[in-house]
Amino acid sequence: xxxxxxxxxxxxxxxxxxxxxxxxxxxxxxxxxxxxxxxxxxxxxxxxxxxxxxxxxxxxxxxxxxxxxxxxxxxxxxxxxxxxxxxxxxxxxxxxxxxxxxxxxxxxxxxxxxxxxxxxxxxxxxxxxxxxxxxxxxxxxxxxxxxxxxxxxxxxxxxxxxxxxxxxxxxxxxxxxxxxxxxxxxxxxxxxxxxxxxxxxxxxxxxxxxxxxxxxxxxxxxxxxxxxxxxxxxxxxxxxxxxxxxxxxx
Numbered sequence: 001x002x003x004x005x006x007x008x009x010x011x012x013x014x015x016x017x018x019x020x021x022x023x024x025x026x027x028x029x030x031x032x033x034x035x036x037x038x039x040x041x042x043x044x045x046x047x048x049x050x051x052x053x054x055x056x057x058x059x060x061x062x063x064x065x066x067x068x069x070x071x072x073x074x075x076x077x078x079x080x081x082x083x084x085x086x087x088x089x090x091x092x093x094x095x096x097x098x099x100x101x102x103x104x105x106x107x108x109x110x111x112x113x114x115x116x117x118x119x120x121x122x123x124x125x126x127x128x129x130x131x132x133x134x135x136x137x138x139x140x141x142x143x144x145x146x147x148x149x150x151x152x153x154x155x156x157x158x159x160x161x162x163x164x165x166x167x168x169x170x171x172x173x174x175x176x177x178x179x180x181x182x183x184x185x186x187x188x189x190x191x192x193x194x195x196x197x198x199x200x201x202x203x204x205x206x207x208x209x210x211x212x213x214x215x216x217x218x219x220x221x222x223x224x225x226x227x228x229x230x231x232x233x234x235x236x237x238x239x240x241x242x243x244x245x246x247x248x249x250x
Contacts, residue, residue: 001024001025001026001028001060001198002023002024002047002058002059002061003059004020004021004022004023004047004057004058006020006021006055007021007043007047007055007074008020008053008054008055008056009039009042009051009054016039016042016222017043017046017222018221018222018223020039020043020056020222020223020224021224022043022217024198025198026166027196027197027198028198028214029193029199029201029214030200030201030213030215031201031203031212032202032203032216032219033202033204033206033216033217033218033245034217034220034245035220038222039219039221039222039223040171040172040202041094041171041172043202043219044169044171044202047089047169047200048086048089048091048169049074049077049085052074052075053075054075055075056073056074056075057071057072057073058071058074060072060085060088060166072085087165088165088166088167089166089167089168089169090161090163090168090169091160091168092153092156092170092171092173093156093171094172094173094176095176096152096156097156098144098152098155098159100144100145103140103141103142103143104136104139104140104141104143104144104151104155105124105127105128105131105140105141107144108127108131108155108159109123109124109162111159111163112126112127112162112163116163123162127162130158130159130161131155134154134155134157134158134161135154135188136155136158139151148181149176149177149178149181150180150181150182150184151184153177153181154184154185154188157185157188157192161192167199167200168192168199168200169200169201170189170199170202173185173189173201174203174205182205186205189201189208189212190211190212193212204249206234206246206249206250209230209234210230210234211230213230215229216229216230216233218233218237218239218241218242218245220241220245225239225242226242234246
């Protein structure tokens with residue numbers, strides 16, 4: 001579905017991404033692990049064009065017409081091209097990023113009404129379905145301040161799903177949560193995986209990566225050091241740096 005080639009990104013003199021190549025198949029769940037500062041979040045933000053890459057190439061095979069391939073220069077993409085590629089993607093942030101003055105329903109509706117210009121009645125119907133999907137139908141009229149952190153993150157997931165993306169990008173979606181709330185968010189993501197949702201998940205939850213992902217990428221210093229099936233990465237990693245990271249993670 002999605003291919004990213006030779007992705008580079010620097011901030012000042014610091015080279016954060018040093019030639020990332022990644023392919024994502026339709027229905028695949030990929031977990032990205034690695035130490036802090038390895039470039040995991042920057043990679044997601046460049047893929048979604050929240051950051052402008054210094055260089056890189058993206059090819060996207062459309063789900064509704066697999067013969068059609070959209071190609072983008074990740075540094076020179078125009079505003080119209082960026083809007084088009086973002087229509088394919090849903091992004092879930094670490095810190096929820098909800099509007100505090102809108103209810104859960106209002107937060108989910110916002111992108112549909114403002115971004116996609118849907119009628120409010122249609123947007124509300126879709127939004128209520130998405131809130132029900134993440135187990136929050138009865139919290140539709142609650143404001144973020146009235147919700148737990150786990151519930152807020154599930155609202156954020158519903159907001160991304162409402163846009164009907166082809167691929168979901170998760171940036172450490174449980175990093176701000178305690179263990180009990182982490183479980184409810186991970187259960188929601190597990191359910192999406194069981195339904196065949198294509199996902200790229202940056203996570204520090206090793207058990208989740210092992211159980212849910214079809215493929216695991218280990219990143220460090222802006223490169224993908226190793227990738228493979230969870231059993232291979234966690235039980236028999238080929239690279240010493242991967243082994244060292246996993247020892248520390250345990």
